[in-house]
Amino acid sequence: MKLILSLSAALVMGIAMPVSAQPAKLVEGKPATAATKAANAAVLKDLxxxxxxxFEDAHRGFIAAPATLTIKDAKGNVVWDLESYKKYISEDKAAPDSINPSLYRNAQLNMIYGLFKVTDRIFQIRGYDLSNITFIQGDTGWIVFDPLISAETARAALDFANEKLGKRPVVAVVYxxxxxxxxxxxxxxxxDEDFKSGKVRVYAPEHFTEHAVSENVIAGNVMSRRAIYMYGALLQRNEFGGVNGGLGQTTSTGTGTLVIPDVEVKKTGEEHVIDGVKMVFQMTPGTEAPAEMNTFFxxxxxxxxxxxxxxxxxxLLTLRGAQVRDALKWSAYLNETISLYGTDTVVKFQSHHWPQWGTEKITEYFKKQRDLYKYVHDQSVNLMNKGYTGEEISEMVKLPPELDQFWPNRGYYGTVRHNSRAVYQRYMGWYNGNPSNLNNLPPExxxxxxxxxxxxEAAVMKRAKVDFDKGEYRWTAEALKHVVFANPQSKAGKELLADSLEQLGYQAESGPWRGVYLMGAYELRNGVPAAGGINTxxxxxxxxxxPEMLFDYLAVRLNGPKAAGKKIFLNIELPDLKKQYGLAVENAVLNYGKPLAKVDAKLTLTKATLDSIQLKEITLEQAIAKGDLKIEGKREAFSEFMGLLDTFPFWFNIVTP
Structure with a gap:
């Protein structure tokens, strides 16, 4: 998963930062219908x-937990609040009618929070963010694995670990x-000084920095907008709103940070002894992330x-949008885990959820997780080769009972339905082979x-109301989206579409699916929001x-029609990096490479100045006045270039045209 909540970088991202707030009064969620109650009751019987x-594993090793868990930043803003979920999620309560019982079970497990002992010298704090933070006792201090999303939640977790286990300095961090x-x-x-001096060393898989920085930059605006849906960011905390993110309750909203790794691990079997603790790494690039590694102790x-x-x-394809992941490679690396480490493993733990203990149990778990991705891949490709399309395949692929009834394989985050479509997309792309879909009309x-x-419209609404009363919400959502796109002013159309999406959300087992459906209903009822400053x-x-990544993004921001017929040639020198670049706007595209022989203007500035301009710490005019940015030649050429760059609106419409 990937979602950063922070106010920054409007220049480089090209995002128009929203300033207004949510509606003063939100439309409340409606109760579950009889059809939804029946669908959720069936889940109770099926699983x-x-x-x-x-639940036994989630409680095992418990040491302590704060009575309440609300974390604030330096200004007093709440960045993490587990208390908001306690009002309607409890281990001793049954699922409300408006929540899929299986998703509710996952939320109950994720609400088991605090400090836990995994095994000798290994501890985890769970429930302080979407992910877990792991503390390993080295000979002199803490080795920390995966320090959460926000500096505030990580600091709170470290303070709690030090309070309960004895204060120790952090000597290493592993991403x-x-x-x-x-x-x-x-x-x-x-x-900062501890990181700069090497007092705290940071380890990560090879190519970590490249991927950590690049993911969500090129398409960051649209991904972040869609992530609002996926994580149900604006939903109320009650039984009709946000319940669970699948991997954890939700994402924290504090200060996202990054320290560049000191050591990049390059190959499977590579060993490092960090503060007296031996670690053997298994490289798994291209699975859940493009740069990822497992670690055996x-x-x-x-x-x-x-x-x-x-x-x-x-x-396999996150609903916020990303490049499709490789299910076959994923299953192969899990198979390699079994082969290399299976017989020697007595406890398995990870960056989300709770651990497992016992070699036999863990090996069975690995096999079923391996076969989950292999089955979805193989059967999707099987059906694809029989001529079925992605939509058809998503209706046809059903897990066998031995995989389907296994709790860790349930679709709280990904689902068989959209993962099977992702397999189709990876091999076949967007076109399903039907000529009618080759150049079809856009939605409106x-x-x-x-x-x-x-x-x-009146005839559609009449039929849709009948089908809604039958509980045919998938169809009414399909039919009514046309009413709303044909007539955005149709209050009745938007209301019935919202009701349809809401019931689909109540029935969803996947946390992201629930978020997507309920956020759609939210916007249909309350309008497109304009709250906060969410960025990547x-x-x-x-x-x-x-610099190359910045230039790639500037090329994406270039407005092609406005740039048609223009010719602008610039050289940029970054003396602190000892690098020079040539930028050329020609044929309505931006290319960059070696310095150009003939240019309209030359810019000279340091990378630090470039960063300050991007972060809005200094304006272009201020940088020029201070002498931090020097422009030789036609300054108007640079101004014209900047005028060709689009600023992307964040709160664009999704469920309305």
Whole structure:
């Protein structure tokens, strides 16, 4: 997963930062219908709810927990609040009618929070963020694995560990992979000087920095907007709103940070002894993240699985949008884990959820997680080769009972339905082979024709109300989206579509699916929000971006039609990096490379000045006035270039045209 909540970098990201707030009064969620109650009751019958092994594992090793858990930043803003969930999620209460019982069970387990002993010298704090933070007792201090999303939550976790286990300095940090919930809180563990001096050393898989910085930059705006849906960021905390994110309750909203690794691990079997603790690494690039690694601790017979295996089915394609992951490679690396470490592992733990103990139990778990991804891959490709499309395959692939009834394979985060489509997309792309879909009409134009063909809006609404009363919410959502796109002013159409999406959300087993459905209903009822400043680039991330990555993003921001016919040639010198670049706007595209022989203007500035401009710490005019930015030649050429760059609106419409 990847979501950074911070106010920063509007220039580089090209995002128009929103300033207004949510509606003064939100429309409340409606009760579950009879059809939804029946669907959720069926879940109770279909799954082995009498199996309490997960609850035993989640409680095992418990040491202590604060009575309340609300974490604030230096200004007093709440960045993490587990208390808001306690009002309606409890281990001793049954699921409300408006929550899928299986998703509720996952939320109950994720609400078991505090400090836990995993095994000798290994401790975890769970429930302080979407992910877990792990503390390993080295000979002289703490070795920390995956320091959460925010510096504030990581600091709170460290303080609690020190209070209960004895104060120890942090001597090393290990990032398991390149998603922000596994590195974002790092600066909450030590001060800048400790990192700069090497007093605290940071370890990560090869290519970590490249992927941590690049993911969500090129398409960061649209991914962040869609992440609002995926994580149900604006939903109320009650039985009709946000329940669980699948991997944990939700994401913290504090200060995201990044410290560049001192050591990059390059190959499987590579060993490092960190503060007296031996670690053997297994590289798993291209699985859950493009840069990821598992870690085996021989002296503890403990296997750290990063996010390659958790207690849920994961995403092959995250709903916020990303490059499709490789299910076949994922299953192969899990098979390698079994082969290399299976017989020596007595405890398995990871960056989300709770551990497991016992070699036989863990091996069975690894096999079923391996076969989960292998089955979805193989059967999707099987059906693809028989001519079925992604939509058809998603209806046809059903897990066999031995995989389906296994709690860690349930779809709290990823689902069989959208993962099977992801497999199709990875191999076949967006086109399903039907000529009618090769150049079909866009949603708004198609919607008007659909509604016209169906006899007009009133006729569609009449039929949709009948189908809604039958509980056919998937169909009413399909039909009513055309009403809303054909007539955005249709209050009745938006209301019934919202009701349909809401019931689908109540029935969803996946936390992200629930978030997507209920956020759609939220916007149909309350309008498109304009609250906060959600972005995918923190100051540390901006500073870690190489110039080439910035130029790639500027090329994306270039407005092609406006740039048509323009020719602008610039050279940029970064003396502190001892690098020079040539930028050329020609044929309505931006290219960069070696310095150009003939240019309209030359810019000279340091990378630090470039970062300050991107972070809005200084304006272009101030940089020029201070002498930090020198422009030789036609200054108007640079101004014209800047005028060709688009600023992306964050709160664009999704469920309305």
């Amino acid at each position: 082995p709810f009498n199996d309490k092994a997960d 398991s992979h390149s998603h922000v919930d596994h590195y974002g809180g790092v600066r909450g563990l030590a001060n 021989p002296q503890f017979k403990a296997m750290w699985m990063a996010e390659n295996s958790t207690n849920t089915m994961h995403n 134009a198609a919607a008007k024709k659909y509604v016209e063909y169906m006899g007009g 680039a923190t100051p540390d991330t901006i500073k870690a971006m190489p």
